[in-house]
Amino acid sequence: MRITAEKKRQTRQRIMDVAHNLFVDKGFEKTTTRDIVAAAGIAAGTLFNYFPTKEALAMTLLAEALDRTEAEFGGRLQGDEDLAEALFAHVAAGLRGLAPHRRYVGEVLETAMSPFGSNAVCEAAERVRLDHLEVVRQLLVSRCPEVSTGPSFIAIHLYWTLYLGVLAFWAKDESPNREDTLSVLDHSMRIFAESLTTHSPGQEEVIDEAENR
Amino acid sequence: MKPRIAELIAALPEDLDRMEGVSVDETWHRLMDDLAWRPAPTGRLRRFWALGTLQAKIAAAYLAYWLRAGYADADEKRRRLNETHLKAALKLLGGMGYLRGAVMKMGQILANYPDVVPEQFADMLGRLHFEAPPMHFSLLRESFRNELGKDPEEVFDDFETKAFAAASLGQVHRARLKGSGQRVAIKVQYPGIARTIHDDFRNMKAAAFPMRLGGDWDNLKLQFDDIRRMLDLETDYEQEAENQRIARLAFREGDGVVVPRVYPEYSTRRVLTMEYLDGTHLGAFMASRPSQELRDRHGTQITLTSFRLWYQAKMVYADPHPGNYLFMPDGRLGLIDFGCCHHFTDQDWDFVCEVDRVANTSEEGLRRVLIRAADMTPKQQTETQRMKLMREWCDWVWEPLFHEGPFDFSDSDYFHRGVALYGELVRRRYTRSLPVNIWLSKAFFGIRAMLAHLAARVDMGAQWEQERATH
Numbered sequence: 001m002r003i004t005a006e007k008k009r010q011t012r013q014r015i016m017d018v019a020h021n022l023f024v025d026k027g028f029e030k031t032t033t034r035d036i037v038a039a040a041g042i043a044a045g046t047l048f049n050y051f052p053t054k055e056a057l058a059m060t061l062l063a064e065a066l067d068r069t070e071a072e073f074g075g076r077l078q079g080d081e082d083l084a085e086a087l088f089a090h091v092a093a094g095l096r097g098l099a100p101h102r103r104y105v106g107e108v109l110e111t112a113m114s115p116f117g118s119n120a121v122c123e124a125a126e127r128v129r130l131d132h133l134e135v136v137r138q139l140l141v142s143r144c145p146e147v148s149t150g151p152s153f154i155a156i157h158l159y160w161t162l163y164l165g166v167l168a169f170w171a172k173d174e175s176p177n178r179e180d181t182l183s184v185l186d187h188s189m190r191i192f193a194e195s196l197t198t199h200s201p202g203q204e205e206v207i208d209e210a211e212n213r
Numbered sequence: 214m215k216p217r218i219a220e221l222i223a224a225l226p227e228d229l230d231r232m233e234g235v236s237v238d239e240t241w242h243r244l245m246d247d248l249a250w251r252p253a254p255t256g257r258l259r260r261f262w263a264l265g266t267l268q269a270k271i272a273a274a275y276l277a278y279w280l281r282a283g284y285a286d287a288d289e290k291r292r293r294l295n296e297t298h299l300k301a302a303l304k305l306l307g308g309m310g311y312l313r314g315a316v317m318k319m320g321q322i323l324a325n326y327p328d329v330v331p332e333q334f335a336d337m338l339g340r341l342h343f344e345a346p347p348m349h350f351s352l353l354r355e356s357f358r359n360e361l362g363k364d365p366e367e368v369f370d371d372f373e374t375k376a377f378a379a380a381s382l383g384q385v386h387r388a389r390l391k392g393s394g395q396r397v398a399i400k401v402q403y404p405g406i407a408r409t410i411h412d413d414f415r416n417m418k419a420a421a422f423p424m425r426l427g428g429d430w431d432n433l434k435l436q437f438d439d440i441r442r443m444l445d446l447e448t449d450y451e452q453e454a455e456n457q458r459i460a461r462l463a464f465r466e467g468d469g470v471v472v473p474r475v476y477p478e479y480s481t482r483r484v485l486t487m488e489y490l491d492g493t494h495l496g497a498f499m500a501s502r503p504s505q506e507l508r509d510r511h512g513t514q515i516t517l518t519s520f521r522l523w524y525q526a527k528m529v530y531a532d533p534h535p536g537n538y539l540f541m542p543d544g545r546l547g548l549i550d551f552g553c554c555h556h557f558t559d560q561d562w563d564f565v566c567e568v569d570r571v572a573n574t575s576e577e578g579l580r581r582v583l584i585r586a587a588d589m590t591p592k593q594q595t596e597t598q599r600m601k602l603m604r605e606w607c608d609w610v611w612e613p614l615f616h617e618g619p620f621d622f623s624d625s626d627y628f629h630r631g632v633a634l635y636g637e638l639v640r641r642r643y644t645r646s647l648p649v650n651i652w653l654s655k656a657f658f659g660i661r662a663m664l665a666h667l668a669a670r671v672d673m674g675a676q677w678e679q680e681r682a683t684h
Binding site for chain 2: 076078081082084085086088089092175176177178179180182183184186
């Protein structure tokens with residue numbers, strides 16, 4: 001019997017829905033692939049036809065949530081924001097999209113996006129990283145003449161570290177309406193933007209050297 | 214004794230000179246250059262941090278001055294120990310967190326004391342009351358949405374993305390209500406500022422605790438806690454809305470005083486929406502060279518707000534600084550910020566009534582009130598100098614009340630005497646007091662500073678009698 005594309009889409013969606021609910025209820029670590037298979041009413045092998053690992057499944061959930069916010073973010077920019085504000089707006093839109101997943105986002109990112117881990121834990125995680133950084137690159141080029149040729153790997157690494165730090169803070173933020181995250185995010189993006197425009201003596205040489213390696 | 218800012222800053226502990234890698238002298242000259250050539254540094258962030266640093270320096274200088282005076286006679290070992298703690302406390306103050314919440318408020322308080330701080334500083338600090346600080350619109354929108362569940366543009370028409378004023382630990386935007394088109398002012402608080410203030414105070418207290426200067430530490434601690442509560446209250450816009458609602462009820466059509474209406478449906482702990490009032494602040498008002506008559510009228514309105522709230526609403530309007538008054542084109546006075554109000558407890562009210570009863574009538578009663586006001590220990594009650602200075606302080610506060618006819622607040626001698634007297638009380642560490650006096654002192658000084666700025670002539674005594682009699 002042939003499985004239609006629509007049927008495949010429905011199965012994939014069902015897996016994602018039940019996985020999301022289980023992650024929210026039990027947490028990412030405590031949810032097993034067996035739990036997901038049982039809740040989705042599918043065979044064990046079927047799950048892996050769609051998602052090679054639990055991490056890939058969870059990251060896909062997060063990636064799709066972020067995709068949905070990307071269009072909204074673009075529509076919100078007025079064009080006159082400075083770099084720090086534009087970066088803030090980008091990350092804030094993402095956090096809004098990730099809000100339904102906050103219960104387990106920390107556990108997932110710890111596994112799939114740890115700064116100490118491989119860049120390619122799963123395809124979905126790498127795609128999230130690259131998509132996010134592409135938006136950052138565009139914002140940098142459009143709003144920061146100092147980096148008109150594109151940001152250096154140092155700048156990107158600095159940004160990504162700050163971004164993961166903000167996500168980690170947000171995932172555990174217990175302040176009312178998570179207002180502390182807004183202040184941490186605002187500060188982080190200001191620090192980053194200022195680091196690009198404040199040149200210490202010899203900084204250009206270091207960056208040039210690093211880029212030429 | 215009247216310390217100047219330059220002297221105060223020069224008196225800072227030595228290694229503070231190198232705080233932020235710049236000497237105090239250099240900082241001082243830079244600040245002066247900045248003031249001379251560029252009234253407000255351009256760029257929202259730079260302006261804010263420049264002011265933040267300036268305020269932190271001034272606040273630190275005052276703290277140093279105050280604390281040093283207390284152990285001038287101590288032995289060398291104790292002096293060194295205190296100096297170490299002092300340095301730690303001042304560094305902490307200078308490096309306070311996000312938006313330097315508490316320091317910003319201290320700067321605002323200092324700005325109200327002309328002649329204590331040089332005029333240029335007072336002007337510049339005063340500007341903080343209503344100039345836009347750096348919360349960009351994207352941050353504001355997220356904060357607003359967190360509070361009300363929608364973006365500001367969805368809730369209001371014509372929401373202005375640029376703030377038109379800074380307010381109590383937040384900023385204010387103009388918009389219109391959907392449907393009615395009513396112009397409103399929406400105050401949005403900086404995210405996390407309440408926590409920052411709390412943390413700043415906890416750190417300050419921890420740093421100050423080992424000092425425990427003199428026997429009045431317990432009393433000082435109480436006052437310190439009250440200042441913290443004062444700032445905590447300012448972060449609760451729901452409480453502010455309630456204060457404003459109560460205050461609005463206290464004024465009638467003919468009073469010439471307007472308290473803007475609050476819209477509770479668009480207000481939360483961090484967002485406060487109220488009717489927008491058209492008017493100018495003190496600086497712009499004075500720049501228009503108003504007549505003596507107009508200044509007197511506004512001075513009378515300012516005094517009325519204080520007495521009316523006191524006797525009718527049983528509330529101290531404890532933050533009467535220039536940013537909280539609007540001089541409206543039709544001659545009315547707008548009162549626009551109720552973050553710093555104290556509601557009298559039964560005990561406070563009993564104290565206030567006792568003071569009213571004995572004022573200028575009974576020496577023995579006055580002595581009893583002074584002992585109560587300063588929460589004096591039996592030993593302190595026998596100190597002649599303490600009683601004398603406290604008495605002089607009361608006389609200074611009461612002087613305009615018992616003056617025959619309008620009192621001329623343009624007389625700078627009056628204000629100078631008050632500042633010198635207060636400085637002397639602090640220098641001698643006669644700071645023991647009922648907590649309510651922190652609110653009262655702030656109100657007394659604030660009102661008199663406003664009237665001095667206005668150079669107004671006000672029959673304060675007649676107003677006092679009238680409001681006391683009515684309520």
